Amino acid sequence: MAEFLLFSVLLIMAIAVFTCVILSIIGIYFMISSCFMSYPPPVPSSGLLKEKALQDICDYLQNKKGLTIMDLGSGWGTMLLPLAKRFPQHSFIGIEHAFFPYMVSKLRARKLPNLHLKRSDIFKTDIAGADVIYCFLMQKLMNDLTPHLKQNMRSGARLYSCRFYCPDWKPAATVSLGSEYDTYYLYIKD
Ligand SMILES: C[S@@+](CC[C@H](N)C(=O)[O-])C[C@H]1O[C@@H](n2cnc3c(N)ncnc32)[C@H](O)[C@@H]1O
Secondary structure (H helix, E strand, O other): OHHHHHHHHHHHHHHHHHHHHHHHHHHHHHHHHHHOOOOOOOOOOOHHHHHHHHHHHHHHHOOOOOOEEEEEOOOOOOOHHHHHHHOOOOEEEEEEOOHHHHHHHHHHOOOOOOEEEEEOOHHHOOOOOOOEEEEOOOHHHHHHHHHHHHHHOOOOOEEEEEOOOOOOOOOOEEEEOOOHHHEEEEEEOO
8 A cells, every 4th residue: 555655656746747847848948939039939819809800800701712811920720720610611821830839730730621731931931822811920020021921912912910010011900909919900912
């Protein structure tokens, strides 16, 4: 009995240590990628702003056929998964360069034939085929990405940028739930 108890305690301690090590590695990985490489961490869209953006994108996609929707920096697939499930008639593409979020999103998307996830750099992505683009990045990245978006988005394509604006581009709509941080910007390419 005492041996069994000792074994159980040791097993629980080993699992706790293993979990701490794994979480530390993931935490350090996110810190390095966000601090030193100026990438945003893979924080998913969340809260009321996410719900509002998701609802507005759904309203746009409703009753349309065969559109291509891209999430530039698709993270864990938080935005694309519900959209791809709800709209099998549209095609969804996620671009993500970070290994962990990409792998997790691939796993989550395995039963959705209309959702394609690519491990790639958004700056090198051909966006000319997208009818709708969603971004939740950070201000510096939006500053750098805006010329690529303005130059290569097709005419009439829509960009929903969550929380961060495109400099020198007048939004077609600014949807705010209060603070500037709780705002998304809709741009429509001329
Ligand atoms: C704040 S998260 C948003 C994730 C997802 N779009 C969502 O709304 O839940 C931003 C994501 O962009 C990715 N990312 C940042 N720079 C990138 C780049 N140059 N190429 C591809 N992905 C990038 C990050 O790894 C991160 O997962």
